[in-house]
Amino acid sequence: MAKRLKAAERRASILAVAKVLFADKGYHGVAVDEIASRLGVSPAVLYHHFPSKEALYGEVLDTLAAQRESYVDAALQSPDDFGSVLLRMTLVFASSVARDPDYLKMEMLSTLEGAQVARQFFESHWKSFSDYIEYSMRELSQQNAVSQINPRTAGLMFQGMVREALYAKCILHSSRYQSTHLPDLITQLVGLFLNAIQYKE
Amino acid sequence: MNTHQAELDTRGLNCPLPILRAKKSLSQLTTGEILQIRATDPGSVKDFEAFCKQTGNELLSSSEVGGEFIFLLKKQ
Numbered sequence: 001m002a003k004r005l006k007a008a009e010r011r012a013s014i015l016a017v018a019k020v021l022f023a024d025k026g027y028h029g030v031a032v033d034e035i036a037s038r039l040g041v042s043p044a045v046l047y048h049h050f051p052s053k054e055a056l057y058g059e060v061l062d063t064l065a066a067q068r069e070s071y072v073d074a075a076l077q078s079p080d081d082f083g084s085v086l087l088r089m090t091l092v093f094a095s096s097v098a099r100d101p102d103y104l105k106m107e108m109l110s111t112l113e114g115a116q117v118a119r120q121f122f123e124s125h126w127k128s129f130s131d132y133i134e135y136s137m138r139e140l141s142q143q144n145a146v147s148q149i150n151p152r153t154a155g156l157m158f159q160g161m162v163r164e165a166l167y168a169k170c171i172l173h174s175s176r177y178q179s180t181h182l183p184d185l186i187t188q189l190v191g192l193f194l195n196a197i198q199y200k201e
Numbered sequence: 202m203n204t205h206q207a208e209l210d211t212r213g214l215n216c217p218l219p220i221l222r223a224k225k226s227l228s229q230l231t232t233g234e235i236l237q238i239r240a241t242d243p244g245s246v247k248d249f250e251a252f253c254k255q256t257g258n259e260l261l262s263s264s265e266v267g268g269e270f271i272f273l274l275k276k277q
Contacts, residue, residue, distance in 0.1 A: 070244075072251040075217035076224070089217065128215040135218055 011049050013039060019060045023102035026109035027057055027118070061121045064103060069096040071128060081201050082136045082145075087190045089129070090162060094186045101170040108171075129162075130155035137197065147198035154197050161189050205237040205273060206230060212241045212269065216248050223249070223274065227258060230276045235261065238272040245270050 017038050021030045032053050036043045050056040074088035097104055110118030130152070137151035168174040169182045177185060209226045211219035219240050226236050238249070246263060249272050253260040261273040 065243075070248060070251060071217040072220055072248050072255065075220045076252070076255055085217065085221070124215065128217065131215050131218050135214070 015060055015063055018056050019102055023105035026113050027115050028113055083194045083199055090186050090190055091183055094182055097166050098170050098182055104166055104171055126159050133158055145200045149197055158193050165189055205235040207236045209238045212239055215242050216244055219245055220248055220252050227276050232276055234276050236274045240270045
C-alpha cells in the first residue's frame with residue numbers, strides 16, 4: 001500500500017514539474033531529460049510512469065481538465081438572466097486562471113506551436129462561453145432584448161476581451177491595470193460587452 | 202427500466218448550457234416525471250450530479266456509450 005502511494009506521489013510530482021516547464025517553454029521547448037533533471041531522477045524513472053513526452057503532456061492536460069471550473073453554481077444562482085449568469089461564469093473562470101496562471105501560459109504557447117491536442121483542450125474551455133453567448137443571443141434577439149449582431153462575432157469579441165484582461169493581470173502583471181482588482185476588471189468588461197450588444201434584461 | 206416523459210438533446214454543448222436547458226425542461230414537468238438528457242461534454246457527469254444535489258431532483262441513472270452520456274432525472 002505504501003509503495004503504491006509512493007508511486008502515486010512520484011507521478012504527481014512529475015506532472016507538477018512538467019506542467020511548470022511546459023508552461024514556461026512550450027511542448028517542443030522541453031526535453032524529457034530536463035524534466036528528469038529538475039526532479040533529480042533519471043529519465044528511466046519518467047518513462048516508467050509515462051511512455052513518452054507526448055503521453056506526459058496529455059496527462060498534464062487531463063489533470064487540468066479534472067480541475068476544470070464548474071459553472072453549475074453560476075448557472076443556478078439568482079438572478080438567472082443572461083447578463084448575471086455570464087458575469088458569474090466569467091468571474092469563476094478568471095479566479096480559476098488567477099490561481100493557476102500556468103494554464104494560460106500553456107494555452108498561449110500551444111497556439112503558437114500548433115499542438116492539436118492542446119488546442120482542442122483550450123478551445124473546449126472557451127466553448128462554454130461561445131456556446132452560452134451564441135445560444136442565448138439567438139433567443140434574446142427574438143425577444144428584441146439584444147441588438148441584431150452576429151452572435152458568433154459577439155462571442156469572439158467576448159473571448160478576446162476576457163483573454164486579454166487575463167494576460168494583462170495574470171501573466172504580464174501590467175502596471176497599467178495594477179490598481180484594478182481582477183474581479184472588478186472582469187465586472188467592468190462584462191458590463192461593456194452587455195452594453196455593446198445592447199442587452200436589455 | 203425507467204420510461205421518460207421528456208427528452209433533451211444537449212449533444213455538442215458545453216456547460217452551463219446543458220444545465221440551464223435541463224432546468225428549463227424540468228420546470229415544464231410535474232413531480233415524479235422523468236427527463237432523459239443526452240450530452241457529449243465529459244464534464245456533464247459531475248455537472249448533473251451537482252445539479253441534482255443543488256436542486257433536489259433525483260439522478261436516476263448516468264451512463265456512457267461511445268462518448269455519449271445519457272442521464273435520467275426525476276423531477277421532485
